[in-house]
Amino acid sequence: MRTVAMALPEGSMLFEAAAAFEVFGSDHSDLAGSWYSFSVCGAKGTRVGDWLRADPALGFDAVAAARTVIVPAWRDIGEKPQGELIDALRAAHAAGARIVSLCTGAFVLAAAGLLDGRRATTHWAHADRLAALHPRVTVDAGVLFTDEGSVLTSAGKAAGMDLCLHIVRADHGATVANALARRLVTPPHRDGGQAQFIPAPVAHGRDHPLAELLPWVLARLDQPLTVEDLARQAGMSSRNLARHFHAVTGTAPLRWLLSQRVRQAQELLESSDESIERIAARTGMGTSATLRRHFTRVTGLPPEAYRRTFGAS
Template sequence: MAGDIGACMWDLYEIAIPASVFGMPQPDLADPWYDLRICTAPPVPPPASALPPDHGFSLRTPHRFEDLADAGTVIVAAVPEAVVYGQPFAPGLIEALRQAADAGARMVSLCCGAFALAEAGLLDGRRATTHWMYTGELAKRYPNVQVDGSVLYVDDCDVLTSAGMTAALDLCLHLVRCDLGAHVANQLARRMVVPAHRSGGQAQFIDLSVPVTDDESLGPVLQWATEHLDRPLTVDELARRAGLSTRTFYRRLQSVTGTTPLKWLLNQRIARAQTLLETTSMPIEKVSEHSGLGTATNLRRHFTQRVGVTPTEYRRTFDVV
């Protein structure tokens, strides 16, 4: 992982997320797990006016930016000193990012870490995102970057960028899903008590097996729905189970999840199909039935639109025969 590990607490938040996702072994989910190393420049006391007073603490690490050359994935955490406070990028960071990319590393940024990737020229001609407060600044500073402020993260093959703050968690779980599969990512998300939904325009969703919500009237019924996805569920039925009118249920679910009940159900069905394709040899027809998508044709259509590959191709990735 790369980034300036300075004193800013906002910076430390984006460091804590990948540390929690990749730095804590999960041998029952995948063994070996990731080998996370936090890299930074040699510590230099910041100018007295560079950061707000008493706004954080420092973090020491034995790994330096030159160690990034050996990484398979490089994650750049937020760099507020270069974006918010007008300070230079950490010495050696930009060149280290270029060298890591040249060596074939997958390059990832969290929040305003996208500015470092852009400074290194790694976002030129690519679609990317950052914290919504700084999308305009990113586009202004780096006009060759196709800035999209409407998404939680952008996956552009070997270069990925996330929006601000907790969107970093969405992207980190997406990396786990890409590397280790939907089942592992979903189980890890459940352990981290991550919501089953993310709002915000065209936001991409992390679909969990067990939905979590602070709305006490929705939590139980969404839990029940994920346990009965093989049934032909309707919005009216879910509303009755929640003790709400259909209109009120629709409004509350859309407010909490940022999507409609039918789209939420479709996301859950696709997630169930992914798990079945990864972990069983169940025929495609049965996968479609158990996930509530009906026919194999219907499964293929929705699955390909949502995941980008057919169910058969997805299964082949995980060597399920």
């Protein structure tokens, strides 16, 4: 798998392409007996980022000969990828190559049909779009990367480096991957997942049936609220409340309430030095154990680790 080709679609993003080149295209042979043979494939004058034009030495037809193929982030997610790129990815996959996407490169893999029936991820801001355009793909917006064996995908931006290091770890072992991470001044493995970066949705505006209820709830997150409490305040039945909640927020009342409690806990962990017990009380979680359980499930990190990562210094 150490013959690596980066397939550059028109409109590739510079950050992810550069990250892949730094890991696989730079000479790190001092860390292992042999490093990767790296090539860039695409059309002459391919647009990369807002200002760079690349002149790959090889065309997309060379992709089929690689054992690992990397597709970096792609700007034009609403467009159909180049036909020759799709054909090359399918041919490489059929020949047994490992196919990797970084960030929105997942849209290219999905267009080629390589994610059908598989779990995949992309940048959280585009996960819903990927799921809508490609319903046969199981989109997981909460992880940093997925590894389905022959097909791997990463979440947005820096998560591409997480996946690249994961591949190095699989090919060369943890010692080499850790040494490379130190050289790149990046963690060899990050705890948690992409969910810790996703803002909890809050419905805005006043043109929906819950316009008065939602602010009322947000002002009382420290109180033990039930569905019946919310329905009574809204002046509707619990069944109607559930129907309106799904239409406005896309989820059930108690699930939305929990997401807002976690969102408030995130803000308090970032901006204050209050104890976990106090934050649990202020967010209506009751106990620190309850807060830790729900917070870790939603964000992928325990509260203490989240504070170390995102708290004010």
